[in-house]
Amino acid sequence: MINAHRLRKLSRNNLRIVYGLILIVLLSALFRGQPTADTTEATTLATLAAPTTTQSTTAAVTVTPTTPSTPSHNETVVVHFLDVGQGHATVFQVGEHALIIDGGPRDASSFVVAYLKKMGVVTVDAIIATHYDSDHIYGLVGVLNAFPVLSVYDANYRADTKVFTSFKTAVSAEKCPEFTPAQGDRIAFADLADLEVTFVGPRDYYYDEENDNSLAIRLDYGQASYLIMGDTSSDTEQDMLGQNLDVDILLASHHGSNGSNSPDFLSATSPAHIVISCGADNSYGHPGEYALKRIQKTESELFRTDLQGTLVCQTDGNQINWNQSPANDFTPGD
Numbered sequence: 001m002i003n004a005h006r007l008r009k010l011s012r013n014n015l016r017i018v019y020g021l022i023l024i025v026l027l028s029a030l031f032r033g034q035p036t037a038d039t040t041e042a043t044t045l046a047t048l049a050a051p052t053t054t055q056s057t058t059a060a061v062t063v064t065p066t067t068p069s070t071p072s073h074n075e076t077v078v079v080h081f082l083d084v085g086q087g088h089a090t091v092f093q094v095g096e097h098a099l100i101i102d103g104g105p106r107d108a109s110s111f112v113v114a115y116l117k118k119m120g121v122v123t124v125d126a127i128i129a130t131h132y133d134s135d136h137i138y139g140l141v142g143v144l145n146a147f148p149v150l151s152v153y154d155a156n157y158r159a160d161t162k163v164f165t166s167f168k169t170a171v172s173a174e175k176c177p178e179f180t181p182a183q184g185d186r187i188a189f190a191d192l193a194d195l196e197v198t199f200v201g202p203r204d205y206y207y208d209e210e211n212d213n214s215l216a217i218r219l220d221y222g223q224a225s226y227l228i229m230g231d232t233s234s235d236t237e238q239d240m241l242g243q244n245l246d247v248d249i250l251l252a253s254h255h256g257s258n259g260s261n262s263p264d265f266l267s268a269t270s271p272a273h274i275v276i277s278c279g280a281d282n283s284y285g286h287p288g289e290y291a292l293k294r295i296q297k298t299e300s301e302l303f304r305t306d307l308q309g310t311l312v313c314q315t316d317g318n319q320i321n322w323n324q325s326p327a328n329d330f331t332p333g334d
């Protein structure tokens with residue numbers, strides 16, 4: 001289903017890697033006459049690489065390893081990029097447990113709660129609010145009212161809006177711990193298959209523009225990695241460089257706005273897949289023409305909620321499977 005040419009290319013490359021590893025092991029054994037230790041290491045590497053060589057007939061997209069070899073992962077992490085219209089809501093789900101990053105705008109609030117229930121979510125282990133704009137946190141108030149929420153992570157600034165007050169009131173009523181993470185903070189969630197979360201932004205909460213104080217979140221599960229952006233602008237994206245931002249899937253910043261998604265940032269993240277969350281016919285012109293041109297240059301596969309609705313992908317830590325093919329449609333919003 002997904003770009004068979006790219007898949008074959010990846011598979012051939014991986015085959016070459018496996019053959020190369022075997023050759024290296026044989027050569028080192030020949031020259032040193034002590035095959036034991038090296039053989040063990042190479043077998044482990046080859047085993048990790050092997051599954052990618054058998055996927056050419058499925059819809060799987062092979063994940064390019066961005067982290068060193070990791071132990072095997074038995075559970076499935078399902079990632080839902082919800083179609084909340086003009087706004088953002090992403091859910092990482094493991095069975096009955098979920099981590100939710102943003103909850104979409106007011107008119108999507110009941111949809112988000114109904115969707116989570118339909119998916120069998122019982123406990124929300126963490127809510128992460130990237131920032132306090134209504135199109136990101138309104139739906140989180142609904143989630144806080146409908147589910148037990150065990151922890152909340154949000155940005156360290158105050159907004160002078162009704163929805164900010166509603167959100168903070170709902171968090172207080174939940175009586176769960178609330179954290180304002182610092183850049184570089186890492187956490188793992190035991191009930192979410194040890195999914196690792198790293199806060200890569202903001203550098204600090206000192207930006208004049210509220211959008212620039214958005215949390216930027218890296219998530220790792222085995223060899224699969226994701227970077228979920230809030231509404232950070234290009235200037236502030238620069239303040240995140242120098243960390244490990246290389247991921248498989250990037251949620252484009254600020255709904256694919258021209259003022260975000262700079263060439264430097266796209267190059268540092270080098271995602272195989274980019275997702276844009278925005279509303280069909282939104283009044284902001286998202287995604288922007290120039291941002292789309294920059295994204296097109298990366299040759300990443302492009303997915304869009306405004307054209308494709310809710311997007312779902314799942315991973316076992318080795319490969320990522322999508323529920324539909326990429327849109328690869330670079331038509332800007334009006």
Ligand SMILES: [Zn+2]
Pocket residue numbers: 087088133135136231254255
């Ligand atoms: Zn927004």
